[in-house]
Amino acid sequence: MRAKADAQVICVEPALRHPNVRMLTGAEVERLETSASGREVTGVVVRRGGAVETYSASIVVAACGAINSAALLLRSANERHPHGLANRSGVVGRHYMCHLNSMLLAVSRQPNPTRFQKTWGLNDYYHGSEEWPYPMGHMSMIGKTDASILRAGAPRLVPGMTLEIMARHTLSFWLTSEDLPDPANRVSVDGDGRITLSYTPNNEEGHTRLIGKLKSLLHEIGCQDHLIPLQAYIPARIPLAGVAHQNGTVRFGRDPETSALDANCKAHDVDNLYVVDGSFFPSSGAVNPALTIMANALRVADHLIQRLG
Ligand SMILES: Cc1cc2nc3c(=O)[nH]c(=O)nc-3n(C[C@H](O)[C@H](O)[C@H](O)COP(=O)(O)OP(=O)(O)OC[C@H]3O[C@@H](n4cnc5c(N)ncnc54)[C@H](O)[C@@H]3O)c2cc1C
The missing domain is CATH 3.30.70 (Alpha-Beta Plaits)
Known part of the structure; x- marks a missing residue:
């Protein structure tokens, strides 16, 4: 099935009130497809209720969390992006941090x-x-x-x-x-799409x-x-499986050679792809991450409103 989204799904209140905005539950994005030039995402391939559906929109925002956004980009490798989408620099999946x-x-x-x-x-x-x-x-x-x-x-x-x-x-x-x-602290994906986290x-x-x-x-x-x-929660320090503060795997920056996203969290190499979650952090600071992630999402949303006119 190929569905066409009539409006961009941007999670700001006015957009959520838009009659064409829908939230799909139980939907797992498997990969992103691009145009032949590799410059635009043309398909969001979703597995939902056992079926595979493909959506398209003029702007696509990935916000799967630092591990899964990196995995999604890596799984979306194609001829134009052989090392993963938006990964000319090779940084996608790397620089994983968790405090x-x-x-x-x-x-x-x-x-x-x-x-x-x-x-x-x-x-x-x-x-x-x-x-x-x-x-x-x-x-x-x-x-x-x-x-x-x-x-x-x-x-x-x-x-x-x-x-x-x-x-x-x-x-x-x-x-x-x-x-x-x-x-070297990184998310990688094998040929079957299985994720490995090395930290x-x-x-x-x-x-x-x-x-x-x-x-x-x-x-x-x-x-x-x-x-x-507090052993009741965890061994004194949180082990590898404790990924609550995951961040850093799709870092933003001005230099396309050392970052995957530009200052607006748009992929340097893909004109309509944004990544807006904990993965954009180039460093982790030492405070709980959620408010920074939210503040950045609002900042990028303002940029998108401008871009969409
Ligand atoms: C137990 C716990 C306690 C925490 N306490 C705090 C706290 O007190 N303060 C604080 O600041 N932070 C806290 N955090 C961290 C905070 O929750 C995260 O930093 C924040 O939610 C990360 O936001 P995100 O947008 O990057 O990703 P997430 O909030 O993880 O959102 C990613 C979403 O994408 C979905 N997803 C993933 N892959 C796919 C896919 N392929 N297709 C479709 N959907 C997908 C996921 O189901 C999820 O809903 C806590 C985390 C945990 C687990």
Whole structure:
């Protein structure tokens, strides 16, 4: 089946109110087809309910997340784009980043009755500290830890405290540091379309020091002087399968030799293809990524509104 989209699907409110905009659920985009010149995407090949459908539109925006957008472009290789769509530079799939994250519990001497704990963050050590002049990262909280979460991490974590008492006294920290864009950290796709993610953490010294910094503050903020890795959620550090902060695999930049997208997140080599998700990051910073992804999507949407007149 070949369907023709009458309007571009841009997820901004006025567009969603447009009668021609539809959202397809249960639809997996398998690949993108291009014109013979390779300059435009002419078909979005979708598997939906067991059937294969092809859609077309004057502008195509991929927003599958950093791993799947890269995989989609790589799977869409054709004669004009032998290494994957928009991949003349060879960067598509590379520079995968996901942050160095740790979840750590501190036990406060006073009960912590807060319900909305995840409203606190601290960037005082983002760029370093007196002892370490390099970036260390960001401290914030995660949602309040309760006894059932702690139980999953039993045996008992603090001698003399029941899990219920301990849960009332916990402060649950989320520490994020920047991992650096290493081209060897990458998403690749085999001949059957299966995705492989290869990742070796880097830049770990700053993260270790950030944990040390938090530990050094515990006494001052009224806590026992040790941090407990929140094993109930994860081993102390998030393993390869924890791809929540995936970014960086379809980086933007001014130079087509070293980036896949231009400053508007349009593919350098394809005139009507945009990638607007966490994959455009050229570096990962050290804060949760969602707001940056959303802000960029709004920025690109403004550009698209202008482009569409
Ligand atoms: C448990 C968890 C907690 C998190 N907490 C926070 C937080 O507190 N703060 C924060 O800033 N960030 C948080 N994040 C990270 C945040 O959710 C992501 O950074 C953000 O959602 C990424 O946005 P994205 O647009 O790049 O991709 P996504 O939000 O992943 O969107 C990609 C979409 O594309 C779809 N898709 C993928 N492949 C295809 C395909 N081939 N065809 C069709 N559709 C496809 C997916 O189903 C998905 O709906 C969290 C993530 C997780 C998993």
